[in-house]
Amino acid sequence: MSRLSPVLDQIDATLEDAVQRLFELLVVPSISTDPDFAQDCQKAATLLAEDLKSLGAEACVDQTPGHPMVIGHIPGPAPHLVFYGHYDVQPVDPIELWDNSPFTPQLEDTPNGKVIRARGSSDDKGQLMTFVEACRAWIAKHGALPCGVTFFFEGEEESGSPSLVPYLREKASELQGDIALICDTGLYGHDRPAIITQLRGLLGQEITIKAASKDLHSGMYGGIAANPLKVLSGILAGLHDDQNRVTIPGFYDGVPEVSAEQSAQWDSLKFDAGAFLGEVGLADPAGETDRKPLDMIWARPTCEINGVAGGYAGTGFKTVLPAQANAKISFRLVGNQDPLKIREAFQSQVRAMVPPDCDVIFEDHGAGPAVHMDTSSTFFTKASEALSEEWPEPAAFVGAGGSIPVAGYFKSELDLDAMLIGFARDDDSIHSPNEKYDLESFHKGIRSWARILDAVSD
Amino acid sequence: MSRLSPVLDQIDATLEDAVQRLFELLVVPSISTDPDFAQDCQKAATLLAEDLKSLGAEACVDQTPGHPMVIGHIPGPAPHLVFYGHYDVQPVDPIELWDNSPFTPQLEDTPNGKVIRARGSSDDKGQLMTFVEACRAWIAKHGALPCGVTFFFEGEEESGSPSLVPYLREKASELQGDIALICDTGLYGHDRPAIITQLRGLLGQEITIKAASKDLHSGMYGGIAANPLKVLSGILAGLHDDQNRVTIPGFYDGVPEVSAEQSAQWDSLKFDAGAFLGEVGLADPAGETDRKPLDMIWARPTCEINGVAGGYAGTGFKTVLPAQANAKISFRLVGNQDPLKIREAFQSQVRAMVPPDCDVIFEDHGAGPAVHMDTSSTFFTKASEALSEEWPEPAAFVGAGGSIPVAGYFKSELDLDAMLIGFARDDDSIHSPNEKYDLESFHKGIRSWARILDAVSD
Numbered sequence: 001m002s003r004l005s006p007v008l009d010q011i012d013a014t015l016e017d018a019v020q021r022l023f024e025l026l027v028v029p030s031i032s033t034d035p036d037f038a039q040d041c042q043k044a045a046t047l048l049a050e051d052l053k054s055l056g057a058e059a060c061v062d063q064t065p066g067h068p069m070v071i072g073h074i075p076g077p078a079p080h081l082v083f084y085g086h087y088d089v090q091p092v093d094p095i096e097l098w099d100n101s102p103f104t105p106q107l108e109d110t111p112n113g114k115v116i117r118a119r120g121s122s123d124d125k126g127q128l129m130t131f132v133e134a135c136r137a138w139i140a141k142h143g144a145l146p147c148g149v150t151f152f153f154e155g156e157e158e159s160g161s162p163s164l165v166p167y168l169r170e171k172a173s174e175l176q177g178d179i180a181l182i183c184d185t186g187l188y189g190h191d192r193p194a195i196i197t198q199l200r201g202l203l204g205q206e207i208t209i210k211a212a213s214k215d216l217h218s219g220m221y222g223g224i225a226a227n228p229l230k231v232l233s234g235i236l237a238g239l240h241d242d243q244n245r246v247t248i249p250g251f252y253d254g255v256p257e258v259s260a261e262q263s264a265q266w267d268s269l270k271f272d273a274g275a276f277l278g279e280v281g282l283a284d285p286a287g288e289t290d291r292k293p294l295d296m297i298w299a300r301p302t303c304e305i306n307g308v309a310g311g312y313a314g315t316g317f318k319t320v321l322p323a324q325a326n327a328k329i330s331f332r333l334v335g336n337q338d339p340l341k342i343r344e345a346f347q348s349q350v351r352a353m354v355p356p357d358c359d360v361i362f363e364d365h366g367a368g369p370a371v372h373m374d375t376s377s378t379f380f381t382k383a384s385e386a387l388s389e390e391w392p393e394p395a396a397f398v399g400a401g402g403s404i405p406v407a408g409y410f411k412s413e414l415d416l417d418a419m420l421i422g423f424a425r426d427d428d429s430i431h432s433p434n435e436k437y438d439l440e441s442f443h444k445g446i447r448s449w450a451r452i453l454d455a456v457s458d
Numbered sequence: 459m460s461r462l463s464p465v466l467d468q469i470d471a472t473l474e475d476a477v478q479r480l481f482e483l484l485v486v487p488s489i490s491t492d493p494d495f496a497q498d499c500q501k502a503a504t505l506l507a508e509d510l511k512s513l514g515a516e517a518c519v520d521q522t523p524g525h526p527m528v529i530g531h532i533p534g535p536a537p538h539l540v541f542y543g544h545y546d547v548q549p550v551d552p553i554e555l556w557d558n559s560p561f562t563p564q565l566e567d568t569p570n571g572k573v574i575r576a577r578g579s580s581d582d583k584g585q586l587m588t589f590v591e592a593c594r595a596w597i598a599k600h601g602a603l604p605c606g607v608t609f610f611f612e613g614e615e616e617s618g619s620p621s622l623v624p625y626l627r628e629k630a631s632e633l634q635g636d637i638a639l640i641c642d643t644g645l646y647g648h649d650r651p652a653i654i655t656q657l658r659g660l661l662g663q664e665i666t667i668k669a670a671s672k673d674l675h676s677g678m679y680g681g682i683a684a685n686p687l688k689v690l691s692g693i694l695a696g697l698h699d700d701q702n703r704v705t706i707p708g709f710y711d712g713v714p715e716v717s718a719e720q721s722a723q724w725d726s727l728k729f730d731a732g733a734f735l736g737e738v739g740l741a742d743p744a745g746e747t748d749r750k751p752l753d754m755i756w757a758r759p760t761c762e763i764n765g766v767a768g769g770y771a772g773t774g775f776k777t778v779l780p781a782q783a784n785a786k787i788s789f790r791l792v793g794n795q796d797p798l799k800i801r802e803a804f805q806s807q808v809r810a811m812v813p814p815d816c817d818v819i820f821e822d823h824g825a826g827p828a829v830h831m832d833t834s835s836t837f838f839t840k841a842s843e844a845l846s847e848e849w850p851e852p853a854a855f856v857g858a859g860g861s862i863p864v865a866g867y868f869k870s871e872l873d874l875d876a877m878l879i880g881f882a883r884d885d886d887s888i889h890s891p892n893e894k895y896d897l898e899s900f901h902k903g904i905r906s907w908a909r910i911l912d913a914v915s916d
Contacts, residue, residue, distance in 0.1 A: 091772055091776055217888055223745045224735070224745050230762075236695070239688075281671030283814070286682060286683060307770040311786065312549065314491070316823070319662070319788050321762060355742070357741055432674070432778075
């Protein structure tokens with residue numbers, strides 16, 4: 001009998017316990033972007049460190065200027081894997097659209113099977129725990145892991161990871177390994193696992209336009225006083241041209257054209273844009289008018305307005321000229337786009353549109369470049385084979401529209417290649433109300449990691 | 459001794475009691491635009507009706523589909539005056555900018571004298587009570603008023619007055635009189651009273667752009683899914699051209715040019731735009747580039763964005779594509795601009811900018827035309843003389859940028875001319891945090907009405 005079989009059996013036999021352990025983590029509202037929840041981030045970190053210790057790891061909670069990092073080591077034979085996940089979660093608003101309390105996890109029966117319903121169930125607590133549970137099953141059956149593992153959990157992924165790079169530099173020697181594993185992505189199809197080959201970068205910017213020293217009555221001041229919402233609308237509307245191209249000077253510098261080979265491989269994936277958009281009530285790809293849908297989300301950079309607030313937003317009406325207005329804007333970056341140059345060009349473009357009577361204040365929310373994986377490594381081949389054995393369909397090498405800056409930082413700060421494998425599904429509603437993680441994702445995710453641990457440790 | 463002197467003495471002697479009575483009204487959070495405060499609107503109406511009864515009026519609270527009206531009659535010799543005020547108030551947000559609780563009225567010492575601090579102290583509960591207190595003093599000293607008075611208090615002025623026109627039609631016979639008096643405006647200068655000769659109309663529109671069926675993750679959907687904040691920004695930025703003219707087709711139909719005579723009279727008022735804007739931290743008139751500052755607020759129509767909301771507005775960052783985005787927009791109208799035609803043209807312009815993948819929903823928030831007063835009536839001459847006796851500087855006939863639709867409706871529904879006189883000051887922060895009403899405004903306001911009652915009843 002292989003060393004893997006009893007591990008898989010153990011996973012199947014103890015799935016209920018694994019779900020209960022995940023629930024203990026899901027009840028903690030570790031929303032990293034909101035300072036009100038700092039204690040909860042601390043609590044989630046502590047829970048995880050205790051859990052790693054229960055596996056026999058030397059583990060601790062490391063404080064940072066922001067939310068703490070969790071780090072844990074289990075030595076073993078070569079290779080040495082560095083596993084990354086994040087325990088922080090997105091805010092829950094609009095809270096009124098949740099059917100249940102976001103931090104009261106539930107196992108629900110749905111027409112598509114059982115799901116774990118809670119904020120963070122998919123992004124990323126549930127995913128993070130798939131690897132931890134795989135290790136737990138290995139240890140339960142063999143008393144040890146088949147290779148060395150360093151666990152590394154972050155608590156600021158959803159808020160721009162301000163402490164990450166300084167931490168990686170400080171702990172560079174502790175975080176050495178042969179490859180980084182990151183579990184924060186999705187399946188390609190319902191039954192088809194995926195390994196990510198490229199990630200878009202992310203630049204987050206917040207702008208606040210300030211006009212009068214207080215809110216004004218539009219009857220008294222309307223038509224003569226500067227309205228920051230008008231200024232802001234002009235700025236936001238000016239970010240794209242009528243072909244939906246971003247207007248910031250130099251924005252497309254370093255954006256590579258998709259190669260014929262890449263294009264052919266992506267065409268073979270038979271991406272159905274109509275079905276993808278139809279699931280969320282849309283029909284028409286809204287990106288650059290001359291690009292293919294899959295290019296829009298994998299290969300092309302974007303500029304999106306993520307939030308606008310100013311003036312009266314309550315029920316009814318208030319004829320106010322607000323004193324200020326605010327917008328949050330994010331850019332997804334590809335190829336060799338330089339986030340810092342783009343930030344500078346963006347801020348110059350905004351400043352040029354602010355009239356003398358108004359001020360603009362910028363706030364930074366992260367700036368990470370795009371990442372392209374080195375798929376020639378044998379880790380990729382072995383992991384792909386292991387995943388293909390677990391799932392009904394073979395693993396796919398795919399791009400990803402999201403941004404997981406840590407993958408880039410592992411390379412730039414630690415010279416560590418990253419392999420991104422995750423089990424989320426498109427309908428998980430991450431960052432949205434009613435987030436869920438399929439029990440199947442959780443179960444087969446644990447089994448997948450057990451298989452990968454086996455495969456790479458051959 | 460004149461019949462007026464003892465009334466003025468009575469007002470001076472009982473000012474403290476009058477302030478206490480006003481406080482009883484100010485503690486009631488009668489925010490009409492928010493349904494959560496419907497009971498408080500009812501309570502404020504009941505308080506007022508009881509107070510009118512204590513003056514000997516036949517008074518009642520009349521229910522409407524919205525908030526109730528208060529009506530009270532005190533018969534007397536000719537003429538018969540219909541006095542209007544509103545007991546509803548604006549919302550209090552941003553609540554964090556208030557130094558005290560907005561519904562815990564306080565008499566505060568300030569470098570500029572004593573002020574009554576509370577939401578509604580100036581707009582319009584304090585102003586409304588100046589007239590009631592003047593009547594109370596007349597009755598205290600003479601057992602009767604010098605003329606007939608009908609009191610008419612509305613509770614929906616801050617929320618578009620949806621019940622007003624149907625009510626005026628239903629109660630047309632009860633609301634007959636020789637002139638309507640409206641106390642909801644301001645002094646022209648610190649020591650200079652004003653009678654309004656024209657008011658801008660108001661059209662309120664709310665638009666909601668709906669895109670996806672739920673909030674989306676910008677990593678998964680950014681660059682391919684329609685972003686309602688982008689659509690909304692384009693619509694809002696397109697409302698003005700680069701000369702700050704409103705772009706809606708036909709918008710300027712019916713806008714009269716300011717006559718040479720009117721322009722000369724306004725020039726004589728020596729309006730200091732720098733000082734007016736300087737008080738709120740601004741410097742540059744932001745209206746149509748080819749217009750004089752006073753024209754911008756009295757003679758020209760405007761389009762202002764009063765609120766925008768969509769996506770993540772909390773602390774930090776969230777890379778979301780929101781499912782919808784919302785804006786509240788108001789238009790101040792002048793001359794013969796037709797609010798209903800403008801509403802239609804606005805909605806057409808918006809619809810044309812909404813892509814097929816999005817929907818737009820419109821919500822109406824009032825539509826009233828501009829009003830021009832007939833200042834040839836002797837009421838205006840007599841009131842002007844009475845005001846000039848009370849205040850250090852003579853009364854001014856002035857325009858007003860605000861909109862008090864009831865003045866237009868008194869004319870169109872009851873054929874009743876309206877005379878608008880009020881005692882608010884520019885720094886009262888109406889519709890803003892820390893609203894106040896100078897004790898002097900309240901005191902001299904009461905005395906002003908006592909003088910006007912005397913003058914028009916000669």
